[in-house]
Amino acid sequence: MALPPNILPDEANPKWMKKGDNAWQLTAATLVGLQSIPGLVIIYGGMVKKKWAINSALMAFYAFAVVLICWVGWGFRMSFGERLVDFWGKPAVALDQKYLLGQAFLGYFPTATMVLFQFVFAAITPILIGGALLGRMNFVAWMIFVPLWHTFSYTIGAFSIWSPNGWLAKLGVIDFAGGFVIHLSSGVAGFTAAYWVGPRIDKDRERFPPNNVLMMLAGAGLLWMGWTGFNGGAPYAASTVASLAVLNTHVCAATSLLTWLLLDTVVFGKPSVIGAVQGMITGLVCITPGAGIVQCWVAILMGLISGSLPWYTMMILHSKFNILKHVDDTFAVFHSHAIAGSLGGILTGFFAMPKLCRLFFQVPDWEKYIGLAYGLETGRTSAGLKQMGIQLIGIVFIVCLNIVTTSLICLFIKLIVPLRLNEEELRIGDDAVHGEEAYALWVDGDRFENAKSNSIYDVDEYPSIMSKNAIELQMV
Structure with missing residues (x-):
């Protein structure tokens, strides 16, 4: 029986390509891209003090653009290409049509689609780091920092965990869509960079009201809805796993948001808009490492945890630890991404369901992926404990990697330009730094x-x- 003309293979539609998967990956990439441009641009521009609106938005806008050039120039192949060492790939360009039109290393779509999809993840990570540095970092230093951090930190984490040749991938770490590679990395790197850059001026630290709350909420909405592509694109297929991942993502985010609001209301007497945004983010971050490999009831449980523990570390413990008080993490990226990302990785190690792992990984040795809860249930306790141990190894590796590389990069930049704006620029803000004002x-x-x-x-x-x-x- 002849195939319908619209699905017949031709030179532009080779036999190995699934049009549905390709269309979904391009859509997912666009959704994730919208999280940064305009999502985080709007969040940052609306959430900061009025005098920093342009500077904050432009930091995100610049990072998105420069990472794309680095990505096609060398970053993609360093993250997913041939092995240089166990934790890093060989640098090479991703520009030749012969390479880009061939089948991706995973999935039934072209490498060009994979390059785009993975780029938007690479781009959002330094933008999240920027959330810890708003209101005082020298923009020229930021222009240097982003490509250096992308090259010497992000590509190492991505290759180690996501590349089939990476040492943590071979060990069996589970990071469904970036809880380690993106969120834990950005949270630790942001906190570390904030230490080296130094704090905002006292007046800004004491009072830093958002200049446009409704605009901030619009950006938060783009971030939330964009997570459909963030986690839904991780299986590299328009599959049942993608559907489950998307549903779990939104269930966890909603639960976390409501939990955070409830705690704000009970403890402080008023529900907070900024608190709602933080709760939404911690829920999205927490579910990311296991979005498609945990059951939906687990997503609710993870939302309860992600809406309460990061709330506690941010609202209660933060003021009790000198290191947390000393480091000026403008938007609490350490709590919302590092803490929530670590929680997600650990909870994934506990609740990862073997059947869902089989559907997602589709590898002969899929049985090694088992959460401790299911290990206890099926008599494979040692395998479950091993998975938990591997998750903790992944966390320790990402934390150490980002503390060391981020510190070295900041110290190097200090030899070229100041990391921090001068006092006059800090006092005036956008007009002094860019010659422009938001309003x-x-x-x-x-x-x-x-x-x-x-x-x-x-x-x-x-x-x-x-x-x-x-x-x-x-x-x-």
Whole structure:
């Protein structure tokens, strides 16, 4: 029986390619890309103090662009190419049509699709790191930091855990969609870089209100919905595992958000918008290492844990540990990504279901992937304990890798340019750093500004003064 004309193979549609899988991976890549551009651009731009809106958004915008050039230039092959050493691939370009149009190392779609899909993961990771550095990092230092960190940290983590040739992949670590490679890495690297860059000025640390809460929520919505591609694209197929991963993702995020809001209400008396966003993020991060290999009831349990333990470390323990108080992690990336990512990795090691692991990994030795809970249930306790041990090894490796590489990169950059903006730039913000303001008024090519220099009042601290027309408008 002849095949319908629309599915007949031809030169542009080879026999090995599944059009449905290819379409889904391109869609998933786009969804993940939207998490960064415009998702995190909007979150950062709306969540920071008004004077840092442009700087924060531009840090994310720049990182997305520069990582793409690094990725096709050398990053993809270092992460998924031929083995150089057990934890790193050989650098090589991903630009030739012969290479890009061939079948990807996993899945039934072209390598070009895989390059794009993995790029958006590589791009979002340094953008998340930036969340710990907003409000004081020298933009030129950031321009140097991103490609260096991508090259000497991200590619090592990705190759070790995700490449079939990586040492942790061979050991049997489970990281479904990036709980270790992306979230634990960004949380630890962000905290480490924040230590070296130093804190914001005291005035900004004491009071750092979001300049546009609704815009922040719009960005958070893009981040949440984009996670459909983040976890749903991990199986590299439009499969049942992808469907389960997407459902688990949203169930865990919703549970975590509600848990965080409940704790805020009970302990502090008021539900917090920023708290809701943080709870959403910790839920998304926590489910990521095991999204498609745990049952849906486990996703609810993981949401309860991810909405409570990171809440406790952020809202209670943070003020009790000197190192946490000393390091100025602007958006608490350590708690929302490092803590939540570690929790997800450990809980995955406990609840990974053998049948789902078989469907996801589809390798002859799939039986080695078993959560401790199912090991206890089936009499394979040693195998379950081994999986938990492997998960902990993965966590330790990623933590050590990012502390060392991030520190070395920051120390190297300090030899070239300051890591931190000068005091005048820190006081003024966007106008001093970029010559632009987020909410400046423009009329006939001229900009109107608040004449703060002619007033004894600080508009941020005395907003009611604005309603009394105490702020003069000057033509610039």
